[in-house]
Amino acid sequence: MKHYISYAALGAALMAQPVFAQDVTLQFWDNQQTESGLSDVQKAAVDRFMAENPDIAIEVTTIPYPEYQQRLLTAVQGGNAPDIATLDQIWLGAFAEAKAVVDLSDRAAEAGLTRDQFFGGAWDSAVYEDALYGMPFNVDVWQFSFFNQDLLDAAGVSSADLSTFEGLRAAAEKMTGDGKFGVGLFGHAGEDTVAVMNSFIFSNGGEVLASDGSCALNQPEAVEALAYVQDLAQFAPNGILSASSGDMRELFLNGSLAIEFWPALEQPTLKSSEINWGFVNGTAPEGKTPVGTFGGWNLAMFESSEHKDAAWRFMQFLVSEEVNGDVVDLIPANTNAAETFLAANREGPDQIMAHLNNAKPRPLSARYLEIADVQMRLYQDVLSGTNAQEAADTACGEIDAIN
Amino acid sequence: MTYKDRWLAWLFLAPTLVLLAVFLYYPMIGTFVESFYSTSFINPNPEFVGFEVYRKIIASREFSEVLWNSVLWTVGAVILQNILGFSTAMLLNQGLPGQGLLRALFLLPFILPGVVTAILWRFMYDPQLGLVNSLVVRLSDAENAVAWLASADTAMIAVIFTAVWKGFPFSMLIYLAALQSVDREQLEAATIDGAGPFRKLIDVIIPSVSSVILVNIVLTLILTFNYFDIIWIMTRGGPQDSTHIFPTIIYETGFGQFRFGEAATYGVFSILVLSVLVALYAIVQRTTSNRRATS
Numbered sequence: 001m002k003h004y005i006s007y008a009a010l011g012a013a014l015m016a017q018p019v020f021a022q023d024v025t026l027q028f029w030d031n032q033q034t035e036s037g038l039s040d041v042q043k044a045a046v047d048r049f050m051a052e053n054p055d056i057a058i059e060v061t062t063i064p065y066p067e068y069q070q071r072l073l074t075a076v077q078g079g080n081a082p083d084i085a086t087l088d089q090i091w092l093g094a095f096a097e098a099k100a101v102v103d104l105s106d107r108a109a110e111a112g113l114t115r116d117q118f119f120g121g122a123w124d125s126a127v128y129e130d131a132l133y134g135m136p137f138n139v140d141v142w143q144f145s146f147f148n149q150d151l152l153d154a155a156g157v158s159s160a161d162l163s164t165f166e167g168l169r170a171a172a173e174k175m176t177g178d179g180k181f182g183v184g185l186f187g188h189a190g191e192d193t194v195a196v197m198n199s200f201i202f203s204n205g206g207e208v209l210a211s212d213g214s215c216a217l218n219q220p221e222a223v224e225a226l227a228y229v230q231d232l233a234q235f236a237p238n239g240i241l242s243a244s245s246g247d248m249r250e251l252f253l254n255g256s257l258a259i260e261f262w263p264a265l266e267q268p269t270l271k272s273s274e275i276n277w278g279f280v281n282g283t284a285p286e287g288k289t290p291v292g293t294f295g296g297w298n299l300a301m302f303e304s305s306e307h308k309d310a311a312w313r314f315m316q317f318l319v320s321e322e323v324n325g326d327v328v329d330l331i332p333a334n335t336n337a338a339e340t341f342l343a344a345n346r347e348g349p350d351q352i353m354a355h356l357n358n359a360k361p362r363p364l365s366a367r368y369l370e371i372a373d374v375q376m377r378l379y380q381d382v383l384s385g386t387n388a389q390e391a392a393d394t395a396c397g398e399i400d401a402i403n
Numbered sequence: 404m405t406y407k408d409r410w411l412a413w414l415f416l417a418p419t420l421v422l423l424a425v426f427l428y429y430p431m432i433g434t435f436v437e438s439f440y441s442t443s444f445i446n447p448n449p450e451f452v453g454f455e456v457y458r459k460i461i462a463s464r465e466f467s468e469v470l471w472n473s474v475l476w477t478v479g480a481v482i483l484q485n486i487l488g489f490s491t492a493m494l495l496n497q498g499l500p501g502q503g504l505l506r507a508l509f510l511l512p513f514i515l516p517g518v519v520t521a522i523l524w525r526f527m528y529d530p531q532l533g534l535v536n537s538l539v540v541r542l543s544d545a546e547n548a549v550a551w552l553a554s555a556d557t558a559m560i561a562v563i564f565t566a567v568w569k570g571f572p573f574s575m576l577i578y579l580a581a582l583q584s585v586d587r588e589q590l591e592a593a594t595i596d597g598a599g600p601f602r603k604l605i606d607v608i609i610p611s612v613s614s615v616i617l618v619n620i621v622l623t624l625i626l627t628f629n630y631f632d633i634i635w636i637m638t639r640g641g642p643q644d645s646t647h648i649f650p651t652i653i654y655e656t657g658f659g660q661f662r663f664g665e666a667a668t669y670g671v672f673s674i675l676v677l678s679v680l681v682a683l684y685a686i687v688q689r690t691t692s693n694r695r696a697t698s
Contacts, residue, residue, distance in 0.1 A: 077444075187642070238530040239531075239553035241554065242552040366445045370662070
């Protein structure tokens with residue numbers, strides 16, 4: 001009987017605790033890009049936000065990358081968009097043009113969030129027609145050239161050679177043969193192909209689109225870079241037109257590939273492997289600095305959200321210096337958070353920061369996906385031996401027609 | 404049929420008709436309507452443009468490639484699938500020892516889901532690690548493995564082979580059932596007349612099952628033209644669009660690039676081709692029934 005009385009007293013005491021009414025429930029969608037176990041850390045951050053903001057509840061939905069774009073698109077079309085979602089940098093233009101996401105320019109200015117707190121390229125990727133439609137969330141850069149030190153040593157190649165077009169070609173030639181391949185180029189129809197090929201073009205001083213929006217892929221700098229990659233492809237594994245960065249990773253990890261092209265995101269995988277690895281920041285002609293292609297995600301607030309003020313509070317929390325590093329699996333877009341994150345999680349943090357600060361975003365166009373589709377075809381044509389100038393002229397005709 | 408029976412028949416048909424109308428005919432009509440509008444994710448307010456999207460698509464290099472690929476894919480897979488299915492059915496119809504086991508083994512590819520088949524064959528075709536290339540290199544003294552899925556010259560052949568591997572048991576089953584109904588007395592008479600196996604095949608067996616062959620060919624034409632999984636998983640329509648067929652281009656245009664109007668237009672072309680095939684199927688069915696009724 002005594003026990004029952006104790007339990008009843010305990011129950012009454014618990015019921016007497018103040019209950020915080022969660023007036024607002026925000027839907028937050030994010031994509032699961034890696035298997036880093038990030039969701040636990042993310043969950044802790046979300047719990048912290050809810051503890052600090054008892055009037056707001058957050059429901060996080062994590063969707064695998066291959067399904068993510070389609071799920072978001074269907075949700076927006078069906079009027080069921082979440083309050084906040086991460087958007088790939090290359091999608092933001094389309095979502096902004098469709099008026100599906102909120103212009104955050106005034107809110108950001110009011111909150112003192114400015115471009116200099118983030119990587120410039122990441123901030124620019126959230127700007128569409130002079131308005132800010134997203135908060136830079138996480139970033140990375142294509143590509144770092146990860147190399148197998150043992151294969152380099154065996155061929156008498158110095159890692160410094162890989163930073164130049166000429167050095168990379170010579171090194172790739174030396175390391176190709178006996179079942180080994182010099183360079184992990186890939187050419188399947190995917191964004192990783194576009195990002196890597198762009199970086200060769202950027203590093204040679206070329207552009208995808210000129211400042212007036214016209215196609216610049218048939219300009220001399222871009223064509224020269226395309227011809228260079230076409231020549232380099234002879235030192236890549238057989239069958240690159242159907243290969244992705246993931247396929248090259250498999251070859252790199254089994255020791256049959258000397259150099260693979262990946263963002264810094266690759267480091268955790270390499271750290272857990274037995275490969276004796278190192279990396280350099282992409283590659284460029286002698287005397288030029290390698291320029292990478294930005295990749296990453298922005299946080300966007302949807303027009304259909306009924307809780308925009310609460311959503312903005314959560315967005316500010318996620319991109320803050322204290323939190324940004326805990327909730328991303330790439331590199332935090334907040335530069336101060338990135339420095340802390342890189343020092344704790346990546347080899348060569350200064351080197352990575354330098355490459356990030358020098359990277360360029362892909363074209364900021366509402367029709368980016370159509371442009372990228374033409375680019376993929378161009379790169380496949382070039383990698384399969386079509387004359388680079390002719391292929392680029394055809395591609396530019398199609399891109400200019402789109403624009 | 405009495406008036407009452409007719410009513411009852413319509414009553415029983417009604418649920419199916421309603422479901423068909425809601426889930427098939429309504430979207431189909433919607434697709435036709437949408438194909439006359441310029442609609443995309445970035446331009447969600449439909450703008451009537453008449454045949455402009457049709458003109459744009461027909462003028463594009465993609466359309467002629469997709470059309471040619473669809474013909475190659477469909478005809479190639481259907482012919483090979485039916486030849487292999489018929490040959491296997493003939494083999495299984497011989498009363499060989501272990502026939503039950505053989506039948507089960509031959510059926511295995513058919514019961515595998517298309518996605519699993521595609522992943523399996525993608526791995527088999529891998530230029531570095533795949534089984535197909537290790538056999539080719541071993542048997543032909545070739546120095547380099549063939550990158551089956553990475554060349555515009557071989558990718559279509561590779562996906563057709565996969566489709567045939569997956570689809571031939573379907574034809575085999577149908578042909579096996581048909582072969583078991585071939586008149587034994589006619590076969591024995593042909594044997595007595597001195598006909599060899601080839602003559603018996605040409606003069607007795609094929610004429611006896613010709614209607615089944617026709618129906619099977621039309622059915623597999625429809626199924627293959629509409630097949631999506633294998634090509635999407637294995638090549639995504641590449642390389643250089645060399646394996647893009649109507650279902651893959653519709654998916655990529657609509658869900659990959661948010662161009663709904665153009666995807667709808669490709670869908671209309673696809674519906675037109677399928678309508679012709681379905682009409683062909685109906686004609687073949689009717690001819691077959693009439694032939695049966697008169698014989």
